[in-house]
Amino acid sequence: MNNFSFGQYYPTNSLIHRLDPRTKLMFTFVYMIIVFLIKSYMGYLCTAALLASIILISKVPFRVVIRSIRAVLFLLFFTLIINLLFYNEGKTVFEWSFIHITVGGIDYSIKMLFRLTLLVMGASMLTFTTTSTELTDALEALLKPLTYIKVPVHDLAIIMSIALRFIPTLMEETQKIMNAQKARGANLDTGSFFERIKAMLPILIPLFVSAFRRADELADALDARCYNATDKRTKMKKLKFGLTDYLSFVVTIIFAVLVCLDAYMAGGAYIDGLIFSAIMGA
Amino acid sequence: MSIVVKNLQFTYSANSPYETRALKDVNLTINEGDFLGIVGHTGSGKSTFIQHLNGLIKVQEGEIEVFDIKLTNVKKPKPDLRKLRSHVGMVFQYPEYQLFEETVYKDVAFGPKNLGLSQEEINDRVKEAIELVGLDYEKYKDRAPFELSGGQKRRVAIAGIIAMKPKVLILDEPTAGLDPSGKEQILSLIKNLKEKCSPTIIVISHDIDEITRFANRLVVFNDGKVAFDEPMKELFKHQQELVEMGLDIPLAIKIANELKAKGIKLGENIVTMSDLLREIVIAYNKKNGTDIDVSKIRKSVFNFDFSNSNQEEVFKDE
Numbered sequence: 001m002n003n004f005s006f007g008q009y010y011p012t013n014s015l016i017h018r019l020d021p022r023t024k025l026m027f028t029f030v031y032m033i034i035v036f037l038i039k040s041y042m043g044y045l046c047t048a049a050l051l052a053s054i055i056l057i058s059k060v061p062f063r064v065v066i067r068s069i070r071a072v073l074f075l076l077f078f079t080l081i082i083n084l085l086f087y088n089e090g091k092t093v094f095e096w097s098f099i100h101i102t103v104g105g106i107d108y109s110i111k112m113l114f115r116l117t118l119l120v121m122g123a124s125m126l127t128f129t130t131t132s133t134e135l136t137d138a139l140e141a142l143l144k145p146l147t148y149i150k151v152p153v154h155d156l157a158i159i160m161s162i163a164l165r166f167i168p169t170l171m172e173e174t175q176k177i178m179n180a181q182k183a184r185g186a187n188l189d190t191g192s193f194f195e196r197i198k199a200m201l202p203i204l205i206p207l208f209v210s211a212f213r214r215a216d217e218l219a220d221a222l223d224a225r226c227y228n229a230t231d232k233r234t235k236m237k238k239l240k241f242g243l244t245d246y247l248s249f250v251v252t253i254i255f256a257v258l259v260c261l262d263a264y265m266a267g268g269a270y271i272d273g274l275i276f277s278a279i280m281g282a
Numbered sequence: 283m284s285i286v287v288k289n290l291q292f293t294y295s296a297n298s299p300y301e302t303r304a305l306k307d308v309n310l311t312i313n314e315g316d317f318l319g320i321v322g323h324t325g326s327g328k329s330t331f332i333q334h335l336n337g338l339i340k341v342q343e344g345e346i347e348v349f350d351i352k353l354t355n356v357k358k359p360k361p362d363l364r365k366l367r368s369h370v371g372m373v374f375q376y377p378e379y380q381l382f383e384e385t386v387y388k389d390v391a392f393g394p395k396n397l398g399l400s401q402e403e404i405n406d407r408v409k410e411a412i413e414l415v416g417l418d419y420e421k422y423k424d425r426a427p428f429e430l431s432g433g434q435k436r437r438v439a440i441a442g443i444i445a446m447k448p449k450v451l452i453l454d455e456p457t458a459g460l461d462p463s464g465k466e467q468i469l470s471l472i473k474n475l476k477e478k479c480s481p482t483i484i485v486i487s488h489d490i491d492e493i494t495r496f497a498n499r500l501v502v503f504n505d506g507k508v509a510f511d512e513p514m515k516e517l518f519k520h521q522q523e524l525v526e527m528g529l530d531i532p533l534a535i536k537i538a539n540e541l542k543a544k545g546i547k548l549g550e551n552i553v554t555m556s557d558l559l560r561e562i563v564i565a566y567n568k569k570n571g572t573d574i575d576v577s578k579i580r581k582s583v584f585n586f587d588f589s590n591s592n593q594e595e596v597f598k599d600e
Contacts, residue, residue: 010298010299011299012299064298176374176379177379177380179333179338179374180372180374180377180379180380181380181392182338182367183336183338183367183371183372183374183443184367184380184392184393184396184442184443184446185364185367185368185392185393185396185397185446186392186396187396201382202380202382202392205382206379206380206381206382209379209382209428210379
């Protein structure tokens, strides 16, 4: 369970935790789009500052948030290399046989690195501060308009909540089965690639068997209680926007406007340019 | 001495809000030939403890010596885990969930194969193990494990462990989820295994009535520590403390307490139902001058023979 930190709820009961999950979901959605719009280093700096303040308010330790990147570290590294090698624009700085690295390439790959890092950290902030139940409630509430075009929103929500609910259970199950097979001398950590894949079979087969068994039992339990997703159901905890929610709307809008200014009116790029020329001059 | 544990400590998810100290300071020596019962309620650290014994959990703090293999938090030299796991067999809760092969034979052979034994040796061990758990080798070896009944699956899973011929066998809740007759079968199987396969057996159980029927030494875990470590008959002198820890005491003791409170004179050393029966018959004989034979009643009441060595001795005394 070493890389389990990605997306595990981190209870601190902070202001961010108490926000309406719909607010957090909408913010994350807007945030994700916006991170892709940013054009300048200034823009990334501002976004990073916003994210940092969210992390500070949420009282989730930075160390834990940073750890969530570990899961995608390989991806980050991979995109960095690919962009460096294949994005060729501007002056060439380094050339060796088929490799040539350009100023544009360096610029683009660094920005992509920032983009992905901010994206992953922002998304994991959502799951650090929101329980899976809240999340599905929010999703259901936000997708509600789709019911008018006959999208089974409630069914989708319940499927999602079941899926989320069973992730930790299956993780635990995997751990148990791994232990059981290790106790029988299974060697999971060494050997060639194919040997290792083969060594996973004693874990995967029991895992699938138990996942299907659980699914069966759950279906029976739902049936036994006459569960019916299509009827109108009431909620124990009604979602309600509060003062902090309205405040975060304002912050989100200001943030979005700033980034759009940066993207379409080159505000940040202008400052970038100033800073660069200052560095070059020095 | 087969296993020596010194100052063992363990913390789950250190430095996170989910941090839990599972083991606080565990010291325990397990001798060869022990039939050790471990009790303690959920979260007392007993499962964490036994997983240390065959290296499934790395030692954070403290020291374990299993036969000649030393387990510490020092990274080098690495302990020989394969050898350790061939010495200490572990049967987890619901072991049937770990079955994965197409046939019973292949599944039981998984462990010995991992030990790197020769094909002949594997053959012999698989046959022996399947027969030890009370299944007909020829009849079951080619059946798919998934089509067996619950109790049979569990026995195949246990066979998969004992085919590795461990000197110490650890069983975590071996009778969980079985019907009464399945339970009896597994219990008599465990007793049988002690004689024929693994001389040292450690059993975790929630069911105090069950564990007192065979263990000769009981270790009580409470809050990450060993609260009591006593011979089976001695442990229940601490009845009061056990109840305070939220543990159950054997039904026979409860009945004996009630009877004593009503003025019926019963002897000491009552732990199991068979003890209780003996004392009641003795008390009855004394009072009415009759001469009823305890062993005859015992035989007809307990149709499975679960008399363990302790009880055997008691009967010899009479």
